[in-house]
Amino acid sequence: MTSRSPLLWAPFFLGGGIITGWYSGCWRTAIFLLIVIGLVLFLGGWRFQRRKGTGLVFCLLLGVILGGTEAMLHLRYRAVLDDHYGQLVEVAGTVLETPAPWREGLRFVFRVEALSGADLTVRPKVEVFLPVPGTYHYGQRLALKGRLFGAEQHAGSEWVRERITGGLLVQGLPTVCGRGKVPGVGRLVNAVQQKIIAVGEATLPPQAATILHGMLLGRREPGLSALTFERVGVAHLLSVSGLHLTFWLSLFWGLGKAFRLPDRVLAILAVPAVVLFLLVAGGGAPALRAGIMGLLALFGDLMQRRTQRPLHLAVAAMIIMLLRPLEVFAFGFWLSLAACVGLLVVYPRWEQSFAAYPWFVKGRPFFLSLAAQLMVAPLIAKVYGGFSLVAPLANLLLVPLAGFAVQIGLVAALAGMAYLPLARLLNAGNAVIIEGFWQLTVFLASWPGYLRFPPWPWLTVGASYGVIFLLTWGLTVNPVTKKRRLPLFHALLVLLLVVLAVTGYYLVQDLTPCLELVFFDVGQGDAVLISVPGDYHLLVDGGETGAYAQEIRPYLQAQGIRALDLVVVTHAHEDHLGGVVRLLEDGRIEVAQILESGYAHTTRLYERFLALVLERGIPLRQGVEGTTLQVGGLKGMVLHPPVTAWTGTDLNNNSLVLLLDWHGVRILLMGDVEAQGEGRLLAVYGDGLRANLLKVGHHGSATGTGRAWLEKVQPELGVISVGAGNPFGHPEPTVLSRLEEAGVKVYRTDQRGRLTFRIRPGRRGGPAQIQVRSEVRK
Structure with missing residues (x-):
């Protein structure tokens, strides 16, 4: 196999086929179409030899079969539970x-x-x-x-x-x-995992045990702040991958050398060690990729054959997609591959070009880290809307500490299975290492080196990779003429043009500011995300507990939102508070502060909410009548409940009511306030309640949204957040009739799905422009 082997292209064809098969729904139709395409390409000539081209077409067809099969299995399993x-x-x-x-x-x-x-x-x-x-x-x-x-x-x-x-x-x-x-193997592996966790919990402080188990087993416990790892670019330490396999094998090799075992014997014994690593790590895509590449390298050493690492990566990607086809959609899968391309493809080119320079030789560990970080940066910018400039330095400092902690923790776990006091002795020193690792991580996370921006479009991501490869190959050979290296002037010119294009794209975005309101389709509940120009974000309620994982987190991740400047909890009923509790438990989204009514509730969910706020150290403000807030250019005021005791006794009528203003566009969010609360607001504010957009109170129930209320608010647009076929009969037909009589254009999440309102201020004093888009989940 050579560097020109079609095997390097096979993962792309297989992955493309899987994506096609999944979205086609019926793999038989897709196979027929792809066979026709394959025959046309084959008979019309192929860039590679025909035999090689046929192999790539076969990979494409195999991918379609795998993707289509996964789609059918998904529908088959869901059909069992759909009615429940x-x-x-x-x-x-x-x-x-x-x-x-x-x-x-x-x-x-x-x-x-x-x-x-x-x-x-x-x-x-x-x-x-x-x-x-x-x-x-x-x-x-x-x-x-x-x-x-x-x-x-x-x-x-x-x-x-x-x-x-x-x-x-x-x-x-x-x-x-x-x-x-x-399976019996599963029971054995599970027993080992439980024993490792039990030893760690018995011999380490709680925080140290949580961090160790996160790095050793990829176990995400509630007390583990993944966001801190992400801010310094070391989130890969919490995803068991090739780095962790290196920790395992270096420990194994060191112990073998201590017993003076020959290299060939160690290579043979390393095979079951890699298999054990895969089993204990859970078989995720990064771990599988590392294990497969490790086994291929060991096989090459045993057979005394020189093999190329890029081909190992291609084979690993193929095997992962064959075993777990839908990993082609996983962000972690592509991040792992991109980091390996940086280490196995980009860095060797740098070394070839700069090996004669002393500054490069002395800084090899830094440049190795930089190559990996450079390759994952465009993907991180696409998904998270930001990346860490301190990542190369952080990896240089934190990875060795993490390696020591994992290796000592693994030895302590194995020793603890036989004699627990020995594990306590080993982990006594390990606790110091883990604490130092964590304090250094927190310190680096406090540096101003994390850039936040709107997520990059795919075109920018592709252009970034094009520039990286152009400049990398241009160091040794001109990628166009293939004769001499690319002149530095031309390389810098290309880089400058890309920078200008990206900068121009974001300048255009900034010159057309837009307030965006997203009413999530969370069923019978409320959840509203408000994004203000300047990368400011406000979340009002979070729907029920399951809404966060189903709706809110995927959207935040897709938009690259990693922090919320303010979270408002209108009241403590589960259909408003549940998703906020899950957001705090998840810990992936940073919350700057929380505003709530302070109206106590005796449920365990509310107690959990208060405990999480205290545990995370998030400022908690009580919102009462007259409380003002400002998120970027968005100004707001709490209209209800009042400062003094309110005669209402239920949570609904004590909901926070927010009136927001953005360049003269007024938005009124009513929580679950009903007629009693509306009466008080009418008496206190009267015509001051005028709003362009109204979030209808209490999901459109018959207990609110009266005619007198609508006469004062006079909204042009109304939103009802409500679950399809809910048992409460929301929204009430009489309420819909009142809204229609008042000339309000109504949007409902049960009919339109997720609703997105984009509001741009009018030009030269003209009316604001409001665009509405709906997205029904399929």
């Missing part, structure tokens, strides 16, 4: 993973084998959320009762990639029904 979403169900089945912490309880993947007392032939998987603590383990058979949730997911979501068809919020305690049918 939103309902209380009784299920029985088997736990398929080691339970992880969630709130005060646990969460785990569960195979449903019986539904409402009837055995299933098609057995879908769900993720179980258990609010109460307990001791459960892999392979245990349980009977559960709870509410099933989970709207349609896109191909890149974690649930779809893992063939999980929904979530189950458990009510009451599970009933243990014995042992389910799971």
